[in-house]
Amino acid sequence: MPTSQAPTSQAPTSPPLLADDRIRARYWVETPFPLEAAVDVLAGEQSCGTFTRLPGETDELRQASGAVVERITRLDTCAQPSLPMRALPPHMGSTPVFQRAEIDVSWPIANLGPSLPNLHATVAGNLFELKEFSGLRLLDLQLPVAFAQAYQGPQFGIQGTRDLLGIQGRPLIGTIIKPSVGLSPQATAALVRQLVDAGIDFIKDDELQGNGSHNPLKARVDAVMPILRAHAERTGHQVMYAFNITDELDVMRANHDYVLAAGGNCIMVTVACVGLTGLAWLRRHSQLPIHGHRAGWGMLSRSPAVGMDFAAYQQFWRLAGVDHLHVNGLRNKFSEPDASVIRSAKRCVTPMFAAPAKGCEVMPVFSSGQTAEQVADTYRAVGSTDLIYCCGGGIMAHPGGVPGGVQSLREAWEAAVQGVDLESFAASHPALAQAIAAFRK
């Protein structure tokens, strides 16, 4: 299996990117051209250069505005290009060698200012198409603190989310309303009633359930919110419901306001579908936590030879203002390897900027084929309970029904945090025992 070809960001031997007043990006590259020359093309193309040196490109201008290649570390070579190319270098014969490398490039922030859309064009713009490269992937970023000053970042983040629910020291146990799309508002509400009665902490719409005519957002809010309000009054416990308001800006604002007025406590947005400027705009208006779904992420991440690592991707959305961000889960139903899931989750809770600047930490959201079975491994790998742990079938398909499913997840996390073996804990916790029996493969 070719999973080993995937570049891994932050290889242990790579130095950290310097935090100063320059924009710094790390790339994995592959080229059949002389490596240093190819990297120079990249730096030129993404700053002051073009394919021929022009009269206006003086030494002073290059000094002030040129991108700087800070480091080139050669990695392995290969005999076939990872991505199709227009042509090989003319000097190459029938046995070309494709050199791989990790490189660091930096830009003066004066080129663009602390602007996320322009940052995107600079570090993840036209360079992927350069004919010099048979592979090019953005691995990581380190941004100047001016970005932390220019952007609001998460409004609630980890602690703000916990405080809204009064839950400390354990993850939020969550689920996704399924079927993803097609349920009526009333059927959604009936499911919500089951879930809150079973002790769930967090519920979200599916990313496919937006504002379709079978289940318009406002009708869904009208149907669901009375159940959540009654539950809070009866038990004293708030349940968080992330209403998917993904849409055009005016619709999102109206629907945010509608959720807020109904006493709702979270909105969900598929971040790449809304886009950077739309999300930053929503953040400026929002009074609720923004649950960030990353649908479409596979387009950028699935090929190891192009696109970007989550280490870079998540920084855009954190600055723009999400409070939660999806990271997949261990042994998920998608193609992402477990090591990548864990790296992503750890990055979400790692500050982007050193104090006194805000760190923009967000709550990682685990989901996709999750049950009580992955809990211990998740906790061991992440080393934190600052996360939302979403299960669909892991709750719905539990032999004890929804209450058994929720209970089994609570128990699995208790066991993990206490450092008790899952089977030992299950001996005195029947819901957990049932989950093991049902879901162990």
Place this chain on the structure above:
Amino acid sequence: MPTSQAPTSQAPTSPPLLADDRIRARYWVETPFPLEAAVDVLAGEQSCGTFTRLPGETDELRQASGAVVERITRLDTCAQPSLPMRALPPHMGSTPVFQRAEIDVSWPIANLGPSLPNLHATVAGNLFELKEFSGLRLLDLQLPVAFAQAYQGPQFGIQGTRDLLGIQGRPLIGTIIKPSVGLSPQATAALVRQLVDAGIDFIKDDELQGNGSHNPLKARVDAVMPILRAHAERTGHQVMYAFNITDELDVMRANHDYVLAAGGNCIMVTVACVGLTGLAWLRRHSQLPIHGHRAGWGMLSRSPAVGMDFAAYQQFWRLAGVDHLHVNGLRNKFSEPDASVIRSAKRCVTPMFAAPAKGCEVMPVFSSGQTAEQVADTYRAVGSTDLIYCCGGGIMAHPGGVPGGVQSLREAWEAAVQGVDLESFAASHPALAQAIAAFRK
């Protein structure tokens, strides 16, 4: 060279996607699992299904909301997965076979309504990560006419752009201000003066030149616009300047207004960096043509095994409201093959919807290593002069300077449109003759 592995959308043998009230998408897929079952997973995952059939997923609900697999056409097979996978199917031995296919899938519009962000989540959301596929690429879309009614589309388009400049029957000859970034507003203006004196039709900022402190947008407008206004007064010819206002929404609005008040006639936006909702929002406000730059497109297009074809990509941005859209150029400095460039350009001028709905046609923008040398081939392949033809070095590095560069491009297009051989035409057109001598490889 592995360029042949690239899927080509609209293979001649594939039937066109039906235009009706369903959302229709075409994909290229590759899977080691039984093909029909894998495709069913995709359809389920992107509509009402999940990995286990849930109580609420009734037959009625599936009938109303399920995605329908409309067609599966088997293509070739391969012995290695194009993308890394978590695991192979358990039944496979040591010689797995990866089946490739072209498939059409459709959704009822009631699932989401005519909403571009939710369309993105549906047709280009979580499916790329499905563990069943070792390759999955969105090739094309056919949208219900409800999208044409819900979105404004291009405000100026091809004819509106021509009318602003009074140019009919030939392409707009354009250039990009270089060095890309680092020039002062005054140096930019000096270059603009040279260009307009030479008879250029269209000038654009580089996508890296946004609103940095060395060349703030407003200072650039202040420096450039007096030259363009004086030129128009003196000659009666308007030159179009696409000011790159890519930024957060409030800044973009203020800068659009500033350009408009100064008598400017175009704004430029890097579409993927701004995002879908930001662009649609800008279109609602804008009184100027929106020049759409596609920086970042390589992330979605460069691997043939994932991402999307331009045939699908451009539909999002046309509906959201760009008037011009970049398509690269023949024999460009990037990795895109010529056939792909031509396919893209042709799609830009092909209506998205049948009359009486608006077609949302936009002007394709050719650029990247273009000179007089590619003109005849471009015209022959596209069969139209409805395009913007941008050259950097092809103008600046012409032996006759900027005037010679611009003149040579006008002449090359005259020759092409008249069907005269370039060399014969050059015999009586010295600027063209100089271009051939300088740029022929």
